[in-house]
Amino acid sequence: MIETFVALFAAHVLADYVFQSGIMAANKHRLAHLALHGLVVLLTATLITGTFGAPVVVLTALHVTTDAIKARAGQTIAAHLADQLAHLITLALIALAVPDLWHSGIWANGQLAPAPVWLPHGLLLIFGAIYATRAGGFAVGLLMAPYGPEFSADSLPGGGKMIGLLERGLIYVLTLAGLPIGIGFLIAAKSVLRFESPKEGAIAENRKRSEYVIIGTLASFGWAILVSLAVVFLLGQLPDLGID
Numbered sequence: 001m002i003e004t005f006v007a008l009f010a011a012h013v014l015a016d017y018v019f020q021s022g023i024m025a026a027n028k029h030r031l032a033h034l035a036l037h038g039l040v041v042l043l044t045a046t047l048i049t050g051t052f053g054a055p056v057v058v059l060t061a062l063h064v065t066t067d068a069i070k071a072r073a074g075q076t077i078a079a080h081l082a083d084q085l086a087h088l089i090t091l092a093l094i095a096l097a098v099p100d101l102w103h104s105g106i107w108a109n110g111q112l113a114p115a116p117v118w119l120p121h122g123l124l125l126i127f128g129a130i131y132a133t134r135a136g137g138f139a140v141g142l143l144m145a146p147y148g149p150e151f152s153a154d155s156l157p158g159g160g161k162m163i164g165l166l167e168r169g170l171i172y173v174l175t176l177a178g179l180p181i182g183i184g185f186l187i188a189a190k191s192v193l194r195f196e197s198p199k200e201g202a203i204a205e206n207r208k209r210s211e212y213v214i215i216g217t218l219a220s221f222g223w224a225i226l227v228s229l230a231v232v233f234l235l236g237q238l239p240d241l242g243i244d
Contacts, residue, residue, distance in 0.1 A: 001095050001096065001099035002095075002120075002234065002237045002238055003102040003103065003108070003120045003238065003239075004049070004094075004095040004098065004099055004100070004101040004102040004103075005091055005092060005095035005234075006102075006120045006123055006124045006234060006238070007048050007049045007101070007102045007105075007120065007123060008045065008048075008049065008059065008091040008094060008095060008101075009088075009091055009124070009127060009131075010048050010123040010124070010126070010127040011041070011044040011045040011047070011048040011049065012041075012044075012063075012087055012088075012091060013127040013130050013131050013135070014044045014048065014127065015037070015040050015041045015044040015045075015063075016087075016135070017130055017131070017134045017135050017138075018130065018134075019040050019044065020037060020040065024036060024037055026075070028067050028068065028070070028071040029068075029071040029072065034064060034067060034068060034071070035064075037064070037067065038060055038061075038063070038064040041059070041060045041063045041064070042056065042057070042060040045059055045060065048123070049101055049102055049105045049107075050102075050105025050106040050107035050108065051101060051104055051105035051106065055094055055097070055098045055101055058094065059090065059091075059094050062090045063087060063090065066083060066086045066087060066090070067083070070082070070083040075142060075145075076142060077139065077142040077143040080138070080139055080142050081139070084135075084139075102120070107119065117239070117241060118241055120238055121235065121238055121241065124231060124234055124235060124238070125176070125231070125235075128172070128227065128228075128230075128231035128234075129169065129172055131227055132168050132169070132171070132172040132223070132224045132227040132228060132231075133165050133168045133169050133172070133224075134165070135223075135227075136164070136168045136220060136223040136224055136227065137161060137164050137165055137168070137220075139219070139223055140164060140216055140219045140220050140223065141161075143215070143216075143219050144212070144215065144216050144219075147212055147215075160216075163190075164216070164220050167186060167190065167217075167220060167221070167224070168220055168221075168223065168224035170182075170186055171183055171186065171221060171224035171225060171228060172224055172227070172228045172231075174186075175224075175225065175228035175229065175232065176228060176231065176232060176235075183221070183225070187217075187221070190217060
């Protein structure tokens with residue numbers, strides 16, 4: 001079952017955060033864009049699991065239905081988190097209902113070529129990293145959107161997004177490497193680099209900027225830590241590779 005969930009999770013990340021464009025994400029209230037995204041979901045689930053059948057079709061239908069409901073709710077952090085939670089629950093339910101979906105596919109049973117035993121582990125590590133970094137950036141962006149873009153107006157173009165991407169990636173690596181203490185040093189380093197001396201007559205503005213940075217940083221770190229811990233847990237549930 002756990003291999004099936006990992007494969008479905010990898011397909012979900014591939015469909016939502018690799019092959020989904022910004023235009024497609026913003027226009028899911030339009031039938032054409034929603035249908036196109038549904039096709040992507042169907043193809044990625046078929047590709048990753050190596051099988052096509054009723055479970056994949058049901059998964060696609062539930063994914064599209066969830067996205068249609070979310071499109072009506074609008075682009076808010078609450079709607080996004082509810083959408084992702086619904087998708088993950090759907091993946092878990094499909095994995096529970098059809099636990100052998102992965103093992104019946106062409107990759108696992110070697111119909112094309114013998115699949116390496118570490119393939120599910122590799123899928124989880126790669127797509128867990130994408131979920132921690134890219135999906136985290138989208139979530140943090142929605143969270144910070146109501147505060148306005150003026151606090152990053154004097155930053156490098158895309159600098160904040162790149163910093164967030166790198167910090168979440170580092171947290172992911174540190175957690176999987178069993179070095180969570182490094183996250184504390186990462187927080188300290190970012191705090192020092194982000195420190196600004198108060199300018200005369202701009203104390204209130206500096207306070208708002210500091211709060212903006214703190215909220216974004218805590219959200220970014222929190223997302224990366226939660227995803228990283230979930231990946232560590234799932235890795236522990238996968239069959240042992242037998243590597244001493």
